[in-house]
Amino acid sequence: DAKTTQPPSMDCAEGRAANLPCNHSTISGNEYVYWYRQIHSQGPQYIIHGLKNNETNEMASLIITEDRKSSTLILPHATLRDTAVYYCIVRAPMDSNYQLIWGAGTKLIIKP
Amino acid sequence: SAVISQKPSRDICQRGTSLTIQCQVDSQVTMMFWYRQQPGQSLTLIATANQGSEATYESGFVIDKFPISRPNLTFSTLTVSNMSPEDSSIYLCSVKSGQNYEQYFGPGTRLTVT
DSSP: OOSOBOOSEEEEETTSOEEEEEEOTTOOTTOEEEEEEEOTTSOOEEEEEESSSOEEOSSOEEEEOTTSSEEEEEETTOOGGGOEEEEEEEEOTTOSSOOOOOOOOEEEEEEO | OOOEEEEOSEEEEOTTOOEEEEEEESSOOSEEEEEEEOTTOOOEEEEEEETTSOOEEOTTOOTTTSOEEEEETTEEEEEEOSOOGGGOEEEEEEEEETTTTEEEEOOOEEEEEO
16 A cells, blocks of 8 residues: 555646645655656656655756655646656665555646 | 567456566666556556576565576566466566666556456
8 A cells, every 4th residue: 555645636726826636644763755657648757755854956946844744745836747646665675675656646646 | 778678568468377578777886676556546566586696575475476587787687477467567676777876767668467
């Protein structure tokens, strides 16, 4: 079973910030939060990851709560090309049994 | 990041035949992964392929059905054997790379079995 819970779908207006929530209440101390997205008919794309501090890169920002039981992925200025399924995954990167457990994700639809 | 290509990008195959999917990476990587994504579903790991050793298969997947080769650190193949319509899926190759072992994926191979 996936270790994360995400809403099945969300809408966002083009140009606005898209905020995608993820609950991971059973996260362990050595597990990171990873975000990926899958645009239709493409392979998944890595977006960002974090342990406990907020992170930002050219694609998005990741806000992790202080207790690490939830996080939010922020796309600051969503465009139509950001329409995709977004997956939140928790994983210890150095775990020898390296497997990402993929839940159903959130289908984000950006509307003009 | 790693750049991954897959061949073929799509194929339509007849029941009972086999298809070999190729995965090429632009850098040397230790671990490569093969996933299946059935229509409208999330990703399911088929197996992990390390160079120089037998692939490790996940529950529900067997070597006779999905033989994997890993001849070097930049290449792998997955064969879908004795295909049935239930094998119609997208098959994805992935590698672990980067400082924190994020995964990178190929574009996928869309397989339709008739």
